Amino acid sequence: METERVRFEPRKLPSVLRSEELIDKAFRRASKVSGRGRKEKAINKLSTLSNVFSDYFNRIISSHPSYQNLPPFYREIIDTIVGIGKLRKSLGALSWANSAIQKIINKGMRDVKGGKDPEIVLRSVYGRISSIVNQISDELDFLIEAKQRMREIPTLSDDPVVVVAGYPNVGKSSFVANISTVKPEIASYPFTTKKIFVGRGEIGGKSFQLIDTPGLLDRPIHKRNQIEKKAILCLKHLADCIVYIIDPTETCGYSIKNQISLLEEIKREFSVPIISVYSKSDLHNLRDRPAFSVVNKEGFEEIKSLIEECLKNREKANKN
Ligand SMILES: Nc1nc2c(ncn2[C@@H]2O[C@H](COP(=O)(O)OP(=O)(O)OP(=O)(O)O)[C@@H](O)[C@H]2O)c(=O)[nH]1
Numbered sequence: 123m124e125t126e127r128v129r130f131e132p133r134k135l136p137s138v139l140r141s142e143e144l145i146d147k148a149f150r151r152a153s154k155v156s157g158r159g160r161k162e163k164a165i166n167k168l169s170t171l172s173n174v175f176s177d178y179f180n181r182i183i184s185s186h187p188s189y190q191n192l193p194p195f196y197r198e199i200i201d202t203i204v205g206i207g208k209l210r211k212s213l214g215a216l217s218w219a220n221s222a223i224q225k226i227i228n229k230g231m232r233d234v235k236g237g238k239d240p241e242i243v244l245r246s247v248y249g250r251i252s253s254i255v256n257q258i259s260d261e262l263d264f265l266i267e268a269k270q271r272m273r274e275i276p277t278l279s280d281d282p283v284v285v286v287a288g289y290p291n292v293g294k295s296s297f298v299a300n301i302s303t304v305k306p307e308i309a310s311y312p313f314t315t316k317k318i319f320v321g322r323g324e325i326g327g328k329s330f331q332l333i334d335t336p337g338l339l340d341r342p343i344h345k346r347n348q349i350e351k352k353a354i355l356c357l358k359h360l361a362d363c364i365v366y367i368i369d370p371t372e373t374c375g376y377s378i379k380n381q382i383s384l385l386e387e388i389k390r391e392f393s394v395p396i397i398s399v400y401s402k403s404d405l406h407n408l409r410d411r412p413a414f415s416v417v418n419k420e421g422f423e424e425i426k427s428l429i430e431e432c433l434k435n436r437e438k439a440n441k442n
Pocket residue numbers: 289290291292293294295296297307308309310311312313314315316335336337338401402403404405414415416417418
């Protein structure tokens with residue numbers, strides 16, 4: 123967990139219009155403008171267009187944070203699900219479009235003032251602006267899509283974070299649903315959980331956040347898919363304590379050997395205390411680790427007290 127958790131809320135990013143919508147909005151606003159005489163009317167329309175576009179583009183550009191300076195979790199998750207390079211490129215295209223449009227408008231103003239036919243100038247300005255906006259239509263679509271995708275990024279509080287991890291289909295979401303407020307989807311196939319879910323729970327009178335992550339396979343980082351990378355980022359940046367779930371019945375579809383190998387890998391990779399537990403204790407008798415069952419509702423108290431102890435130690439270590 124980062125000591126300073128800057129909250130980035132993609133929901134607060136302004137809505138982006140598609141190219142046709144933006145052209146429509148700007149031209150509609152200009153059409154309502156009047157003036158004394160044809161010349162003044164044309165100048166007023168151009169000045170309205172200038173304001174509409176610069177307000178619009180500047181509002182979007184300035185609402186995006188400087189992605190490189192975000193805390194690492196946000197920076198890396200945004201890079202994983204959207205791509206910071208593409209975001210930057212799109213915002214750069216908006217900035218280019220804004221200055222190109224302002225130049226066209228300024229030139230139009232000079233032409234009208236210099237005595238050219240106001241209607242002809244306006245028609246040419248409208249045509250050239252439409253062409254500029256159409257040129258950034260892919261970037262506008264991308265920004266709409268980016269905001270949509272970023273909605274899945276969780277908002278976290280300052281409470282300690284317990285991250286639940288393990289192979290796909292071992293019972294992570296079932297565990298999280300039993301000890302916190304989150305109600306994730308549970309199903310008998312792997313990779314049911316594709317996003318990061320944050321639930322809230324309480325242990326020994328203290329609240330904590332419990333993160334349900336997508337399943338991980340035991341394989342090198344460069345082979346991991348985007349869904350797995352989200353789980354890795356939670357382990358890397360958010361976890362104060364990790365609960366690693368092993369399904370010894372192998373009904374999840376993966377061998378104990380592979381599940382243990384991933385546990386060892388996580389221990390090596392992340393310097394966060396790990397509690398490893400067995401799931402589905404209604405189906406087996408292994409008790410060399412704490413074991414829980416959502417069917418028999420057993421084992422939760424023992425695991426909760428281990429989490430409590432782990433968080434207490436962590437708090438003590440952070441104070442020193
Ligand atoms: N018998 C038994 N089945 C369980 C238990 N916990 C979970 N299951 C079953 O195991 C399957 C997977 O459960 P999930 O909680 O979705 O597993 P997950 O680890 O979140 O799976 P992914 O999100 O796909 O990685 C479901 O069919 C559950 O009903 C348990 O304690 N006992």
